[in-house]
Amino acid sequence: MIRLHHSPQTRSMRVLWLLHELDEPFEVVPHAFDKSLRAPEYLVLSPAGRVPALEIEGERMFESGAITEYLCERFSPDGLGRSPSNPERMAWLVWVHFAETLSQHCAALTQQHVALREDHMRSPIVMKLEAARIKKCYQALEDRLSPPIENRDYLLTGGFSAADISVGQAVYMARFFAKLDEFPAVRDWYARISQRPAFQASLPLPGTGIFTQDFYPPWEV
CATH class of the missing domain: 1.20.1050.10 (Glutathione S-transferase Yfyf (Class Pi); Chain A, domain 2)
Structure with missing residues (x-):
């Protein structure tokens, strides 16, 4: 299962949009855009206390650009992504x-x-x-x-x-x-x-x- 930690109108929105386009099963964990992102349990997922954070198969990711590359390479390498051999x-x-x-x-x-x-x-x-x-x-x-x-x-x-x-x-x-x-x-x-x-x-x-x-x-x- 893919779990996205998301706050509205932040960079996590781009990962949410991507997940909807990929049409893979996922769930959203909503967060307020406030000091709760500095809570110790959240810092385990995102050390800088920012969204997005992504949990997938027991691993965790942060940084929207890295998440975008990973999800595209895994689920849509030459659809929403472009594989290394692709001229684009x-x-x-x-x-x-x-x-x-x-x-x-x-x-x-x-x-x-x-x-x-x-x-x-x-x-x-x-x-x-x-x-x-x-x-x-x-x-x-x-x-x-x-x-x-x-x-x-x-x-x-x-x-x-x-x-x-x-x-x-x-x-x-x-x-x-x-x-x-x-x-x-x-x-x-x-x-x-x-x-x-x-x-x-x-x-x-x-x-x-x-x-x-x-x-x-x-x-x-």
Whole structure:
């Protein structure tokens, strides 16, 4: 049995989405996104006290990128994954891990907007810089999805993969802080992948999650 330790609207969402796409039996252990993740019993699963953590056949994993690689190699090596002999393997690895580049900017903005509860604690400069960095990531995706010859439906020519899941979840989070209006190829790609039943199944239930609103900077409103 696969057991995913999950908090809504965190990186564990990308593993939840992947598990729904794989259609393998699994169960979800819900966690609040709070100090309970530092409890000794949870630190056995994830030493840094973060989600996701994955239990599988008596072993445990943490780090969403590593979990994504393992699950794809085991259950869908040339479907949602790309095996080492696949010519798209290099690009698959790049985009699976590019999700973390985007996510780190989202994490910085989550800290500024959510974790720091008083205005005097927040830095407008940091918020502006991190929102701009998200847009630089959007531009990288726009370039990837809009090559000179023809538009791509997905990040890889061979079709939908865990690269779209990982980056798509990061874009889901980033949209709370930076709009997609200036990036039509990214906007259309995101609309396409977010219609998938597995994505919908990974969304937070009403009243759960970290975010209850968008946090667009004042100059975008």
